[in-house]
Amino acid sequence: MTLGIVFALMAAxxxxxxxxxxxxxxxxxxxxxxxxxxxxxxxxxxVGLALLVHGPSAFTGLPLVFYALAALGGAxxxxxxxxxxxxxxxxxxxxxTAPLIGAAPLLAMLMGVTLGGxxxxxxxxxxxxxxxxxxVILLTDRRTLKE
Amino acid sequence: xxxxxxxxxxxxxxxxVGVGILFGxxxxxxxxxxxxxxSQVIRHYAPGLVLAAHSSTFGMGYLxxxxxxxxxxxxxxxxxxxxxxxxxxxxxxxxxxxxxxxxGEAPLSxxxxxxxxxxxxxxxFVLLLLRGQERITPRVLMGASLVVAGVALISIYNA
Numbered sequence: 001m002t003l004g005i006v007f008a009l010m011a012a013x014x015x016x017x018x019x020x021x022x023x024x025x026x027x028x029x030x031x032x033x034x035x036x037x038x039x040x041x042x043x044x045x046x047v048g049l050a051l052l053v054h055g056p057s058a059f060t061g062l063p064l065v066f067y068a069l070a071a072l073g074g075a076x077x078x079x080x081x082x083x084x085x086x087x088x089x090x091x092x093x094x095x096x097t098a099p100l101i102g103a104a105p106l107l108a109m110l111m112g113v114t115l116g117g118x119x120x121x122x123x124x125x126x127x128x129x130x131x132x133x134x135x136v137i138l139l140t141d142r143r144t145l146k147e
Numbered sequence: 148x149x150x151x152x153x154x155x156x157x158x159x160x161x162x163x164v165g166v167g168i169l170f171g172x173x174x175x176x177x178x179x180x181x182x183x184x185x186s187q188v189i190r191h192y193a194p195g196l197v198l199a200a201h202s203s204t205f206g207m208g209y210l211x212x213x214x215x216x217x218x219x220x221x222x223x224x225x226x227x228x229x230x231x232x233x234x235x236x237x238x239x240x241x242x243x244x245x246x247x248x249x250x251g252e253a254p255l256s257x258x259x260x261x262x263x264x265x266x267x268x269x270x271x272f273v274l275l276l277l278r279g280q281e282r283i284t285p286r287v288l289m290g291a292s293l294v295v296a297g298v299a300l301i302s303i304y305n306a
Contacts, residue, residue: 004253008261011245016268018238020276021231028228034235036214037224039207041236042243043200049244050200058197066192070201073184078206079213081177082239084170092167093281094273098266099291100171105263105298107179127300134293139168141286 019094022086031086039078099138106131195247203243259302266291 025034050058088097106128112118120128181202188198224232249258270291273281 004249004251004258005261007245007249007252008258011242011249011258011262012264012268014238014240014242014245015262015265016270017272018235018242019265019269020272021234021238023277023280025228025231025235028225028231032210032214033224034228034232036207036210037229037232038236038239039203039210041233042240043203043207045237045240046196046200046203046244050196053196054194058193058200062193062197062201066188066198067201069184069188069192070198071205073181073188073198073202074205075209076177076181076184077202079209081174081181082206083210084174084177088167088170088174090167092164092171094269094277095281095283095287096164096168097171097174098269099287099294100168101175101178102263102266102291102294102298104175104179104182105301107176108182109301111179111183121304123304124301127297127304129297130300131294131297134290134295134297136290137293138287138290141284141290 016098019089019098023089023094026086026090031083031090035078035082035086096138099134103131103135195250196244199243199247260299263298263302264295267295 022034022038025038029037085097085101088100109120109124109128113120185195185198185202189195192198246258246262249262270283270288273283
């Protein structure tokens with residue numbers, strides 16, 4: 001359990017730092033180029049870790065539908081997701097963008113309700129209202145918006 | 148006249164930030180959709196780290212197809228830019244691989260609220276590296292904290 005918490009903290013630290021490093025990189029190049037170059041670090045790292053943890057089976061014997069879904073995930077995560085993410089950081093800064101991205105579970109919940117026919121429980125609805133309140137507070141901070 | 152110029156420049160700055168906010172919502176929607184796809188794959192076909200390796204490879208292929216021309220035209224990239232890009236890549240790869248490792252060691256109800264604190268972690272790095280470029284007002288800190296609290300609430304009760 002402790003190791004899990006340490007890894008979770010490392011994940012938050014990695015993404016939190018990644019946002020700010022990206023902001024500095026965007027001072028020197030456009031977002032598309034920055035993301036493409038960053039992929040030369042991301043892909044070998046993730047492929048290497050997958051090989052280390054799962055061995056060659058990580059890349060063999062996978063069904064065709066897996067590849068189709070991985071291709072869809074790559075488009076959503078790295079093309080529309082990361083490119084829009086970096087463009088948002090470039091235009092609105094890390095301070096505003098990070099919480100907006102952090103609110104993704106709210107959108108996931110809305111997708112579950114509208115597309116998946118799910119019925120959210122009370123804590124989920126309360127959590128959604130808390131997120132919306134936080135986003136409204138962020139988006140009405142005139143001092144940050146004017147910068 | 149100067150008041151008019153100031154008003155006009157304020158409107159332009161708010162317009163740029165507004166576009167950035169729209170991009171942010173777009174990115175958030177993309178990540179949410181990716182998460183939905185990933186949850187289906189992990190449940191039925193392969194472990195998370197295997198999916199992350201394949202998805203990132205596909206992602207790199209798409210980005211090279213879109214931005215490969217930049218490399219052919221040898222757009223100059225200075226050392227400082229390259230330094231920050233490498234750190235960005237390492238940060239994002241560390242985030243992704245750590246999340247999947249965490250899920251292998253602890254339940255989602257423990258992992259998700261901690262990972263949901265990304266905005267607050269970002270603010271620590273903003274204070275360290277973007278001092279003078281970005282400002283964290285008390286109102287922004289309160290808004291981000293509410294977002295983190297809401298995400299934690301949803302994560303804990305749905306894990």
